[in-house]
Amino acid sequence: MQNYCIIMAGGIGSRFWPLSKNDYPKQFIDIFGTGKSFIRATFERFLPVVPAENFIVVTNAAYKSLVLEHIPELKPDQVLCEPMRRNTAPCLAYANYHIQSILPKGEEANIVVSPADHLVTNEGEFQRIITMGFDFVSQQEHQDALLTIGINPSRPETGYGYIEVPQEIIAQGKTSRVVNVANFKEKPNLEKAKEFLAAGNFFWNSGIFIWSLKGIQQAFCNFLPDMVALFDQGRDKFGTEEEQQFINDHFAQCENISIDYGVMERSQSRYTIPADFGWSDIGTWGSFYTHAEHDANGNALLGKIVVNECQNSVVNIEEGTDCIVQGMDHCLVAYRNRSLLVCKLDDEQRIKEWVEELGKK
Amino acid sequence: MQNYCIIMAGGIGSRFWPLSKNDYPKQFIDIFGTGKSFIRATFERFLPVVPAENFIVVTNAAYKSLVLEHIPELKPDQVLCEPMRRNTAPCLAYANYHIQSILPKGEEANIVVSPADHLVTNEGEFQRIITMGFDFVSQQEHQDALLTIGINPSRPETGYGYIEVPQEIIAQGKTSRVVNVANFKEKPNLEKAKEFLAAGNFFWNSGIFIWSLKGIQQAFCNFLPDMVALFDQGRDKFGTEEEQQFINDHFAQCENISIDYGVMERSQSRYTIPADFGWSDIGTWGSFYTHAEHDANGNALLGKIVVNECQNSVVNIEEGTDCIVQGMDHCLVAYRNRSLLVCKLDDEQRIKEWVEELGKK
Numbered sequence: 001m002q003n004y005c006i007i008m009a010g011g012i013g014s015r016f017w018p019l020s021k022n023d024y025p026k027q028f029i030d031i032f033g034t035g036k037s038f039i040r041a042t043f044e045r046f047l048p049v050v051p052a053e054n055f056i057v058v059t060n061a062a063y064k065s066l067v068l069e070h071i072p073e074l075k076p077d078q079v080l081c082e083p084m085r086r087n088t089a090p091c092l093a094y095a096n097y098h099i100q101s102i103l104p105k106g107e108e109a110n111i112v113v114s115p116a117d118h119l120v121t122n123e124g125e126f127q128r129i130i131t132m133g134f135d136f137v138s139q140q141e142h143q144d145a146l147l148t149i150g151i152n153p154s155r156p157e158t159g160y161g162y163i164e165v166p167q168e169i170i171a172q173g174k175t176s177r178v179v180n181v182a183n184f185k186e187k188p189n190l191e192k193a194k195e196f197l198a199a200g201n202f203f204w205n206s207g208i209f210i211w212s213l214k215g216i217q218q219a220f221c222n223f224l225p226d227m228v229a230l231f232d233q234g235r236d237k238f239g240t241e242e243e244q245q246f247i248n249d250h251f252a253q254c255e256n257i258s259i260d261y262g263v264m265e266r267s268q269s270r271y272t273i274p275a276d277f278g279w280s281d282i283g284t285w286g287s288f289y290t291h292a293e294h295d296a297n298g299n300a301l302l303g304k305i306v307v308n309e310c311q312n313s314v315v316n317i318e319e320g321t322d323c324i325v326q327g328m329d330h331c332l333v334a335y336r337n338r339s340l341l342v343c344k345l346d347d348e349q350r351i352k353e354w355v356e357e358l359g360k361k
Numbered sequence: 362m363q364n365y366c367i368i369m370a371g372g373i374g375s376r377f378w379p380l381s382k383n384d385y386p387k388q389f390i391d392i393f394g395t396g397k398s399f400i401r402a403t404f405e406r407f408l409p410v411v412p413a414e415n416f417i418v419v420t421n422a423a424y425k426s427l428v429l430e431h432i433p434e435l436k437p438d439q440v441l442c443e444p445m446r447r448n449t450a451p452c453l454a455y456a457n458y459h460i461q462s463i464l465p466k467g468e469e470a471n472i473v474v475s476p477a478d479h480l481v482t483n484e485g486e487f488q489r490i491i492t493m494g495f496d497f498v499s500q501q502e503h504q505d506a507l508l509t510i511g512i513n514p515s516r517p518e519t520g521y522g523y524i525e526v527p528q529e530i531i532a533q534g535k536t537s538r539v540v541n542v543a544n545f546k547e548k549p550n551l552e553k554a555k556e557f558l559a560a561g562n563f564f565w566n567s568g569i570f571i572w573s574l575k576g577i578q579q580a581f582c583n584f585l586p587d588m589v590a591l592f593d594q595g596r597d598k599f600g601t602e603e604e605q606q607f608i609n610d611h612f613a614q615c616e617n618i619s620i621d622y623g624v625m626e627r628s629q630s631r632y633t634i635p636a637d638f639g640w641s642d643i644g645t646w647g648s649f650y651t652h653a654e655h656d657a658n659g660n661a662l663l664g665k666i667v668v669n670e671c672q673n674s675v676v677n678i679e680e681g682t683d684c685i686v687q688g689m690d691h692c693l694v695a696y697r698n699r700s701l702l703v704c705k706l707d708d709e710q711r712i713k714e715w716v717e718e719l720g721k722k
Binding site: 017018304306308309317320321322323324325326327328331333335338339340341342343344347350351354355357358361 | 378379665667669670678681682683684685686687688689692694696699700701702703704705708711712715716718719722
């Protein structure tokens with residue numbers, strides 16, 4: 001049994017402008033100043049449970065060299081290039097066909113799928129949970145199981161989808177075992193999120209999946225047969241020099257659909273492991289603020305910065321740049337690569353709109 | 362009669378950090394984005410009344426090449442280099458001895474002295490006033506006259522010194538003629554400044570002086586004889602290759618004193634021309650704000666900037682840098698050369714202190 005890890009790294013993330021941009025998306029930035037980009041940290045987090053040669057990174061063709069720069073342990077053919085964005089189901093179909101083509105005859109594979117741009121603070125616990133998932137899907141009777149890692153919620157977050165498990169299962173003890181999924185819930189409003197939190201049987205959907213290659217391929221056949229038919233046309237090309245050309249010629253025809261909608265919501269073999277390993281998708285400056293270290297006045301500071309009379313603010317400045325900030329309350333000051341953002345933290349969801357406006361100048 | 366212009370350009374100006382710094386002081390910056398630095402604009406403002414070859418710029422040795430870069434019309438020997446800062450009296454003694462040494466035998470000279478970093482908006486009126494001053498000091502009976510340009514005050518400014526003229530003179534009509542000076546007044550508090558404004562016979566001291574070379578040399582002999590004795594030691598070296606070495610060896614011995622304290626306040630031949638030509642010393646970001654163009658929300662913007670929900674703020678960004686600013690009221694955002702300042706405009710007088718703090722990091 002071989003363990004594989006598929007890292008989905010095709011995002012373009014303008015929400016962290018100016019740190020992330022089209023030519024340098026979020027997965028490649030080191031927002032916390034740890035010395036490791038998100039994608040590097042993701043790779044290292046899985047490395048104790050997946051050998052380096054069994055990683056597959058799926059990204060946009062434009063980012064292939066960035067991926068190899070951040071993870072020099074990878075060979076170029078471990079980086080799969082999408083010619084355009086088609087959501088997570090086509091991304092994973094591509095990776096599945098590729099893994100199938102390189103898998104030694106007679107071998108079976110387990111796969112863990114992960115976004116490239118999340119934060120995990122307790123890596124030991126993380127690895128324990130992933131191993132538990134691999135063990136589960138390795139069992140003969142669970143080879144069709146589609147397992148999602150659920151996160152024990154700490155607040156009524158409206159930015160995440162939720163996984164509902166049967167109430168009676170939770171009564172037996174909350175975390176660290178595989179349980180059935182009752183429902184997937186889309187991002188709730190605040191009222192709903194509070195209900196979920198109070199009920200106790202709802203978990204954040206981390207977007208981390210574990211399954212056997214056989215299991216996920218069967219699920220694609222069942223729920224996305226058109227996509228399977230499309231990829232089957234190139235069955236003899238995967239793992240050869242013709243793979244990229246085939247993908248370039250056919251990928252645009254894939255339905256733009258997520259693995260959640262396309263497969264998970266339609267499956268009867270859905271499981272989750274409710275877990276606690278200090279997870280966040282760091283999807284916004286606000287969540288960066290939550291997870292960053294704070295000074296005595298609640299400021300999250302990164303860079304060479306003199307701060308006076310500032311509270312609850314984020315100042316994130318490129319190395320080699322001097323910065324003085326004074327008199328800011330709940331503000332964001334970020335500078336990277338000749339781009340500067342100064343705004344109210346509460347208005348950060350409008351960054352994308354402002355960046356578009358800037359593009360018109 | 363030859364007209365000379367001495368531009369005093371030795372300042373280091375940390376008040377406009379990060380636009381001005383020790384290695385690039387205020388006189389060399391183009392804060393309004395007009396395409397001309399302060400020193401360039403100063404040169405061009407005097408050029409209709411003083412021929413290019415009669416300009417003398419006195420600056421710190423470190424800035425000589427910057428001066429020649431901004432005013433390529435100058436020959437290198439028109440830029441006099443102080444080895445250290447010794448205030449305006451030694452600066453002008455140096456320039457006077459130099460001009461004396463290069464003046465053709467039998468010729469006489471008028472001199473206008475000006476700081477390098479002021480703003481004038483009505484250059485035609487400015488040139489008319491300077492010409493009036495030259496005419497006045499050219500007259501035989503006024504060859505000992507020390508003339509200061511006074512500015513008709515528009516507000517009770519506490520950042521400038523004031524020139525008091527006899528009340529009865531003002532009754533005859535306020536501006537555009539040479540009048541006697543009663544007193545020089547140091548920077549007043551707000552109450553005093555309001556009194557000055559109401560009285561009508563007080564004018565801002567612009568720091569622009571006009572006199573004959575003979576007149577100012579006699580005044581130095583009368584009021585600063587030690588300084589004259591010091592410079593007299595090098596009388597035969599000025600205008601030769603030995604001038605710089607003499608200055609390097611002796612300049613440190615000069616008393617650190619301004620021309621205002623050392624000469625003007627002690628003289629009996631003091632005159633002023635009260636004038637109106639849109640003058641400001643632009644000594645602070647606040648005065649920059651006052652004189653800059655504003656958008657509909659009262660913001661003074663320079664650079665490629667997207668602004669949302671900002672009022673009465675200054676955003677001044679280096680060319681080639683993209684900037685988004687939102688939610689700021691009465692704030693200052695300035696970026697230059699890998700240095701960023703974000704603060705309340707009202708607290709800008711503390712910039713120097715913050716820059717020192719930054720230097721310790």
